[in-house]
Amino acid sequence: MISQLKQLEERLLSIGPRLLKLTKQIRDLHRKVGVGNFYLRFIQVFGEQKKRGAVGFLKTLIRLVVPSGSVLDELIIKPLNFRRKKRSSIYLPGVILGPLKYVPRDGGLFSVFNFMVSEMYLGRKVYPLFSIEEIKKANKKNGPIVHFAYLSKNCSNSWFEFFEPIEYFPGDDTHLKTFELADLPSSSGELGAPEFRWPSASLKLYTRPDFADWRLSVNRVVANKIKLKKNLKMEVEKILEGMSGRRIGVHIRHPSHFVEQGNVFFETYFSKIDKLIEKYPTYSIFLATDNELAIAAFIKKYGHQNLHYYPDFIRESIDDVLRWAYSLSRGKSDEMGLVEGVGFQTHYKLAASGFGERGIQAGREAVIDVFTLIGCDDFVCTVSNFTLTSSFMNPSLDLHLVSAGA
Amino acid sequence: MKPFNDKLKSVALVRMDRIGDFLLWLSAAKFYRQYFSSSKIVFFANEVFASLARKFPYWDQVITVSVPDSTSAVCSLSKFEEFDLAINLHFSRTFTQDSFLGAIPAKRRIAVRIQGPNMNCEQYRLGNSIYSDLIDLDLEPKHELQRNFDIMNLITGLGQSAQLEDLRGRFSSSALSLPKKYAAVFPSASWKERAYPWPRLLGILKSLWEEHGILSVILGGKEDKVLGANIHRNAMEFTLDLCGKQSLEESLFLIQGSQLVIANDSMAAHAANFLSKPSVCIVGGGYHVSEKEGRFFPYPKKLISEDLQISLRYPIACEGCNNLCRYADTIGDCLPCIDYISAELVSASVKKVVKSSKSGQGMHQ
Numbered sequence: 001m002i003s004q005l006k007q008l009e010e011r012l013l014s015i016g017p018r019l020l021k022l023t024k025q026i027r028d029l030h031r032k033v034g035v036g037n038f039y040l041r042f043i044q045v046f047g048e049q050k051k052r053g054a055v056g057f058l059k060t061l062i063r064l065v066v067p068s069g070s071v072l073d074e075l076i077i078k079p080l081n082f083r084r085k086k087r088s089s090i091y092l093p094g095v096i097l098g099p100l101k102y103v104p105r106d107g108g109l110f111s112v113f114n115f116m117v118s119e120m121y122l123g124r125k126v127y128p129l130f131s132i133e134e135i136k137k138a139n140k141k142n143g144p145i146v147h148f149a150y151l152s153k154n155c156s157n158s159w160f161e162f163f164e165p166i167e168y169f170p171g172d173d174t175h176l177k178t179f180e181l182a183d184l185p186s187s188s189g190e191l192g193a194p195e196f197r198w199p200s201a202s203l204k205l206y207t208r209p210d211f212a213d214w215r216l217s218v219n220r221v222v223a224n225k226i227k228l229k230k231n232l233k234m235e236v237e238k239i240l241e242g243m244s245g246r247r248i249g250v251h252i253r254h255p256s257h258f259v260e261q262g263n264v265f266f267e268t269y270f271s272k273i274d275k276l277i278e279k280y281p282t283y284s285i286f287l288a289t290d291n292e293l294a295i296a297a298f299i300k301k302y303g304h305q306n307l308h309y310y311p312d313f314i315r316e317s318i319d320d321v322l323r324w325a326y327s328l329s330r331g332k333s334d335e336m337g338l339v340e341g342v343g344f345q346t347h348y349k350l351a352a353s354g355f356g357e358r359g360i361q362a363g364r365e366a367v368i369d370v371f372t373l374i375g376c377d378d379f380v381c382t383v384s385n386f387t388l389t390s391s392f393m394n395p396s397l398d399l400h401l402v403s404a405g406a
Numbered sequence: 407m408k409p410f411n412d413k414l415k416s417v418a419l420v421r422m423d424r425i426g427d428f429l430l431w432l433s434a435a436k437f438y439r440q441y442f443s444s445s446k447i448v449f450f451a452n453e454v455f456a457s458l459a460r461k462f463p464y465w466d467q468v469i470t471v472s473v474p475d476s477t478s479a480v481c482s483l484s485k486f487e488e489f490d491l492a493i494n495l496h497f498s499r500t501f502t503q504d505s506f507l508g509a510i511p512a513k514r515r516i517a518v519r520i521q522g523p524n525m526n527c528e529q530y531r532l533g534n535s536i537y538s539d540l541i542d543l544d545l546e547p548k549h550e551l552q553r554n555f556d557i558m559n560l561i562t563g564l565g566q567s568a569q570l571e572d573l574r575g576r577f578s579s580s581a582l583s584l585p586k587k588y589a590a591v592f593p594s595a596s597w598k599e600r601a602y603p604w605p606r607l608l609g610i611l612k613s614l615w616e617e618h619g620i621l622s623v624i625l626g627g628k629e630d631k632v633l634g635a636n637i638h639r640n641a642m643e644f645t646l647d648l649c650g651k652q653s654l655e656e657s658l659f660l661i662q663g664s665q666l667v668i669a670n671d672s673m674a675a676h677a678a679n680f681l682s683k684p685s686v687c688i689v690g691g692g693y694h695v696s697e698k699e700g701r702f703f704p705y706p707k708k709l710i711s712e713d714l715q716i717s718l719r720y721p722i723a724c725e726g727c728n729n730l731c732r733y734a735d736t737i738g739d740c741l742p743c744i745d746y747i748s749a750e751l752v753s754a755s756v757k758k759v760v761k762s763s764k765s766g767q768g769m770h771q
Contacts, residue, residue, distance in 0.1 A: 090603065090605065091633060094639065097605050097640045122605055123603060123605025123606050208733065210722055220748060
């Protein structure tokens with residue numbers, strides 16, 4: 001019977017699909033010969049195989065033959081038992097909640113904004129400090145600044161060109177003391193939740209059934225702290241007042257964003273908007289875009305009467321868009337939309353030309369565009385930081401996503 | 407099902423889950439002792455609560471079981487003669503438990519006939535083959551305490567109604583000198599993502615100090631040291647960090663001496679109820695909760711006064727997932743059902759509890 005048992009155990013190790021049946025037979029044999037419950041370890045091996053796949057199976061198998069506390073245990077089992085644990089950001093040792101200066105990463109304005117919100121949502125007290133010295137200091141290792149163009153030598157903190165100072169409690173004037181702020185520990189949003197930081201996680205968030213809860217929850221934390229600068233607010237209110245009926249906001253990005261949002265065509269936007277128009281025959285469309293091609297396409301489709309946009313904003317011309325298209329015939333686009341290292345979106349050009357009033361102007365325009373979208377009833381959008389910001393700044397805004405990501 | 411013979415020579419009881427589950431079962435444990443009064447009872451206990459189990463007179467011997475690797479406990483089984491009966495006490499069975507039960511030499515083995523959420527069909531089928539008897543329970547949503555009594559009543563036929571074990575006065579004093587008024591704060595949970603984001607606790611602890619003069623003592627296991635240090639670093643003047651520095655019994659003693667307990671769905675919130683301490687417990691959406699009671703929190707009102715326990719939860723659409731969170735791979739630090747509970751709500755609940763503790767409401771009934 002013992003030899004029969006050994007034979008079966010050997011077969012058990014070599015034959016995968018019949019494992020279940022064999023373990024049962026072994027169990028019965030073990031019962032009869034009274035060899036304890038070794039079979040159960042095999043059942044566990046089987047369980048591990050089902051649960052963790054081949055690696056789990058092998059690990060448990062090795063565990064069976066290597067005696068606990070032996071040299072082999074030290075050499076094989078302990079290193080194998082190391083499990084890759086997800087590093088959870090706020091559990092890292094020595095996290096300071098604030099006050100902190102929030103220095104922009106070299107990213108887009110609303111990417112930087114969302115990173116900052118992620119930290120506020122976490123519970124950190126961050127005060128944005130948008131200055132050339134700070135961003136250069138923080139991004140020293142990464143070379144020249146290529147994305148974040150919204151700075152000027154004339155502004156010690158260009159945040160105040162766009163937003164009011166942030167207050168965490170009544171009478172909080174920390175943000176206004178620029179020099180003292182510069183001495184605070186720094187943060188660039190690296191501790192925030194993935195939803196705020198990674199396009200793929202944001203995309204997953206949009207389809208989560210708890211997305212509405214998430215929007216409300218974030219809004220509750222940040223909406224009373226982030227306030228638009230008065231002059232910008234007036235501009236937003238002015239255009240919104242002029243929009244009658246259902247307000248449909250649309251955001252069309254430079255086509256080089258296909259690397260994040262996938263290929264989205266005007267007809268996709270139009271079909272979504274047309275469905276909304278069918279539902280709400282009295283409507284106005286607000287178009288936020290960084291290129292004139294989109295404006296031309298929308299005027300052709302919807303005419304001037306129902307279409308609203310800020311006419312004098314800095315945008316790429318139709319020829320600029322064509323230049324980008326031609327460049328693609330000669331080179332390849334990277335994951336940021338740069339073709340052979342050349343950026344075709346407005347902010348790349350502004351950053352490359354050095355910081356100045358045009359950078360601040362572009363920042364103001366981006367902020368006005370986003371907050372006008374936030375004031376709409378519907379938002380036809382793609383995967384972008386504009387969409388994410390709008391989602392939590394106005395939790396009742398109806399989002400209509402036209403892209404499913406790249 | 408007929409009750410088992412109470413004149414058995416030896417009985418093995420097996421509990422391999424967490425400390426909170428053990429506390430919840432403790433009230434039913436004494437009835438096993440009462441019923442099998444002439445039998446030798448050996449309690450196979452998870453290492454996390456084995457030392458605590460030794461303090462209770464409900465068994466003759468406690469054997470420590472490491473989970474999930476129970477090899478050393480399995481090896482120790484050769485010392486035992488065959489038990490007359492081995493009881494798997496868990497309502498949510500796992501394959502590890504079943505395997506361990508199978509390794510115990512016993513004439514009869516017993517468990518509930520329910521597939522736990524953490525086992526697949528094959529494991530359930532195999533696991534069932536280990537047992538000589540399977541208990542059929544009604545699957546109506548019930549509090550776990552009631553469930554433990556149901557299992558005990560079916561095995562013993564005693565027909566006892568659920569009750570709460572009073573643990574007051576059982577734990578010895580700690581050498582620590584603590585202020586007269588303090589809150590026992592347990593910021594962690596066995597599953598880290600099920601813990602309330604600690605940064606939000608700071609404002610609450612600050613107002614406890616400023617408005618009521620209550621210091622917050624941060625407690626937890628060794629694995630929570632980083633968490634405790636982070637909280638303390640940001641709130642030195644009104645917190646005392648004892649994370650990882652106290653044994654389980656010392657932690658229970660500290661709960662016993664506290665004004666109130668703030669905890670996640672963890673051992674501490676259960677202990678607060680057993681020690682008649684007012685508590686605020688932040689509960690995730692892992693289990694369905696009725697208006698009257700949850701599977702774990704809140705406790706049935708007939709067992710503990712409403713003033714003593716506040717359970718906070720967010721009614722999320724995916725509630726009742728058995729903690730198999732669909733967002734586990736995408737979230738950062740916290741499960742959504744915990745994350746959406748606002749700090750304002752927690753703060754208001756803490757204030758309410760402080761108020762009721764001052765007026766001395768809600769003792770054991």
